[in-house]
Every structure is written in structure tokens, then in C-alpha cells.
Amino acid sequence: xxxxxxxxxxxxxxxxxxxxxxxxxxxxxxxxxxxxxxxxxxxxxxxxxxxxxxxxxxxxxxxxxxxxxxxxxxxxxxxxxxxxxxxxxxxxxxxxxxxxxxxxxxxxxxxxxxxxxxxxxxxxxxxxxxxxxxxxxxxxxxxxxxxxxxxxxxxxxxxxxxxxxxxxxxxxxxxxxxxxxxxxxxxxxxxxxxxxxxxxxxxxxxxxxxxxxxxxxxxxxxxxxxxxxxxxxxxxxxxxxxxxxxxxxxxxxxxxxxxxxxxxxxxxxxxxxxxxxxxxxxxxxxxxxxxxxxxx
Numbered sequence: 001x002x003x004x005x006x007x008x009x010x011x012x013x014x015x016x017x018x019x020x021x022x023x024x025x026x027x028x029x030x031x032x033x034x035x036x037x038x039x040x041x042x043x044x045x046x047x048x049x050x051x052x053x054x055x056x057x058x059x060x061x062x063x064x065x066x067x068x069x070x071x072x073x074x075x076x077x078x079x080x081x082x083x084x085x086x087x088x089x090x091x092x093x094x095x096x097x098x099x100x101x102x103x104x105x106x107x108x109x110x111x112x113x114x115x116x117x118x119x120x121x122x123x124x125x126x127x128x129x130x131x132x133x134x135x136x137x138x139x140x141x142x143x144x145x146x147x148x149x150x151x152x153x154x155x156x157x158x159x160x161x162x163x164x165x166x167x168x169x170x171x172x173x174x175x176x177x178x179x180x181x182x183x184x185x186x187x188x189x190x191x192x193x194x195x196x197x198x199x200x201x202x203x204x205x206x207x208x209x210x211x212x213x214x215x216x217x218x219x220x221x222x223x224x225x226x227x228x229x230x231x232x233x234x235x236x237x238x239x240x241x242x243x244x245x246x247x248x249x250x251x252x253x254x255x256x257x258x259x260x261x262x263x264x265x266x267x268x269x270x271x272x273x274x275x276x277x278x279x280x281x282x283x284x285x286x287x288x289x290x291x292x293x294x295x296x
Contacts, residue, residue, distance in 0.1 A: 001028040002064055003148055003179045004049060009058035011044050011203075018044040020203040021058070026181060026196075031174045033190030033211075034183040036200035037293070042183035043079070045200070046152050050077050062148075073102065076146035078154065082137030086126030090117055090136050093125055094143060103144025111139040115169055131162030138169060149173060151182045155189060167192065201293050221253040221264060224277035234271050250277070 004026040011019040019041045026032050034042045047053045049060050051067055062071045084093040090112070098105050112118045115135040120128070128136065134154065141149055154170065155163045170193045174180055184190050190197055191211065198208040207214050225231040231251060235241045242254040255264075261280045268275050 002026070002061075003028050003030075004060065004062055004181070005064075006045070006049065006060040007058055009045070009048060009055050009060060011041075011048065011053070011055050017203050019048075019055070019058075022200075022203070022205055024198055024205060024208065026179065028179055029177055031180045031193060031195045032182070033194035033197045034181065034200060035185070035187065035190050035197055037185055039202075040185075040200040041203040042185075042200060043152055044203075046077070046079060046150055046181070046183055050075070050079065050150065052079070073144075074146055075148045075150060076141040076144070077150035077152075078137050078141045079150075079152045082133050082140075084125045084133070084136065084140075087124060089124055090121045090128075090139075093136070094140060097140045098143050101144060105143075107143065107145055111142045114142070114172065115139045116165070129162070131158050131165055134158060134162065134166055135169065138166070142173075148179045148181065151180070153184055154182065155184075155186065163189075199293075206293070220281045221255050221259075221261065222277065222279040222281060223251045223253060223264075223268075223275055224249060225268075225273055225275050227273065231268070231273050231275075234268065234273055238267070 002025060004024070006022050006024045009019050009022040010017075022041070022045060024045070034045065036042050044053070048055050049062070049067070051072060060067065062075065065071050085096070088096075091108070094108055095105065098108075109118070112121050115138050117132065117135055117139065120132065125133065125136065138151070138154070141151070151170070155166050158166060167189060170180075170182065174193055174195070182190070182194065194211060196209065197211050197214055199206045199214070223231060228246070228249070228251065232244065232246070235244050235251070235253060240256050240259045242256050244251050244253045246252075261278050265275055265278055
């Protein structure tokens with residue numbers, strides 16, 4: 001079942017094209033990571049489909065229906081910085097949120113327990129650390145058990161401990177079978193939490209699908225030689241080398257087909273190149289992301 005679909009969504013701010021004819025589909029049960037550098041259109045996309053801002057052109061639908069207040073009640077969302085009353089406790093703030101959203105409080109204890117705030121539920125929000133504030137915001141999103149959860153950069157601004165805490169919560173949420181949409185510019189976060197990914201850059205969709213399908217299956221070879229110049233010149237001449245890049249004295253090679261490290265080593269030696277280092281690595285989302293952005 002289609003949960004969310006956008007059709008040719010476009011939005012500009014003056015000369016800046018924030019979204020450029022975006023076509024996006026999110027199906028039931030997917031944990032979709034909308035991945036892109038800052039300014040790629042992630043927050044703009046979420047703001048439009050949550051009816052917070054209007055698109056210049058294009059349409060979108062929730063649950064195969066035109067957007068309306070009743071449909072959006074089935075969606076829980078956290079955009080940008082959580083905003084609560086600092087003089088009120090966690091419980092008091094959640095009661096206000098539940099009233100505004102028109103949902104019950106039967107699951108309040110459950111959501112507080114999920115975000116590890118049960119023991120602090122009667123403490124004032126103003127006394128919370130930033131990580132605790134973010135976790136309370138996640139609890140607020142979950143009130144009323146919405147079918148879809150949306151998070152915009154949920155670990156933004158957190159210290160390492162806070163990042164781990166929020167990531168663990170997101171993993172637990174993903175395991176419940178809910179449909180989750182999470183915008184992030186942190187590749188490791190998306191790879192650990194999400195089942196699907198949509199990669200944006202400058203408002204355009206570069207790729208969308210299961211993370212395993214988005215990843216290039218070709219091996220990545222890490223090479224080093226005392227004569228890097230000769231090595232790079234040779235790589236430009238062999239047909240199994242799709243592309244290469246250099247960083248800190250190591251050459252990262254995207255290899256076509258199933259070329260083996262031993263075969264590469266032998267070919268290099270035949271061409272007068274001694275490899276001091278050779279390692280075959282599985283492709284990562286980070287590698288594919290950089291490849292897509294660089295070639296957009």
C-alpha cells in the first residue's frame with residue numbers, strides 16, 4: 001500500500017530551487033531515509049507533505065487520498081527543534097500535545113518507557129539535557145499510536161551519547177513495523193536504521209530504493225604503491241577500473257565485474273607496478289552517495 005506519493009513537487013525560495021519536480025513513493029512498512037547534504041531539499045519536502053508550507057507546483061497524497069486534517073492525524077512528525085514549556089513537567093507537556101492533536105493518553109507510560117524517560121516524567125522540561133528533550137519530542141510524536149512517524153534530523157546537535165540513545169530508539173521503532181520517514185545527512189545513521197533510502201541533491205531525486213539495491217555491487221579496491229603516479233596512469237588504461245579517487249596516499253578504485261585482488265596484483269606487477277597495499281572492500285552507502293553526488 002502506498003503511504004505517501006509526491007508528483008512533480010517543486011519549490012523555490014527566490015533564486016534557490018529547493019525542490020525540482022520531486023517524485024517520491026513511500027510504501028507501508030518501509031523505513032525510508034531521505035538522505036542528502038544540507039540544502040538538498042529534505043526539510044522542504046517534509047514541510048510540504050505535512051502542510052506546513054506550500055509547493056509552487058506538483059501534488060502529493062497520503063494513503064491514496066488528498067491531504068486533509070483527518071488524514072494527517074494518522075501521521076506523527078518531529079520537524080526541527082523540539083518546543084515545549086520549560087516550566088512544565090514531561091507529563092504535563094505531553095498532555096498538552098495530546099490535547100492539541102486530539103489523541104488519548106492511554107499510551108503515555110508506554111512511550112515514556114520507550115524513550116527511557118519514565119523516571120524523569122515528573123521533572124520540568126527546562127531541567128532536561130538536549131538529548132532528553134529530543135527523546136521527549138519522539139515520545140510526543142508517538143502519542144496516539146500514529147501509523148506513520150516522520151523525523152527530521154533526529155540526532156542533530158546531540159553529543160555522541162545522545163546520538164547513540166536516539167539511534168537505539170529509532171531502531172526499536174523500526175522493528176515495530178511502522179512506516180517511518182527520516183531525513184538525515186548522516187550516512188551511517190541511515191544505513192543502520194533504514195530499509196530504504198531516497199538520495200536528494202539540490203532538490204532533485206538521484207536514487208530511491210532498498211539500501212541493498214542502491215548500493216553498487218561492484219567491489220571497491222584500496223591500493224597503494226611507491227609510485228602513485230604510475231599506478232594512477234595504469235588505472236586509467238584498464239577496462240575493469242570504472243573510476244578511482246585518491247585520499248591520504250591510498251587509491252580507492254571502483255572495479256567493474258568480479259575482478260579479484262590477486263588478479264589486480266598480478267596485472268600491476270606485469271606492468272612494472274609494485275603494490276604495497278591491496279584490499280578489497282564491500283561497497284557502503286557512503287561510497288554510493290558520494291559517487292551519485294559527484295556525478296549529479
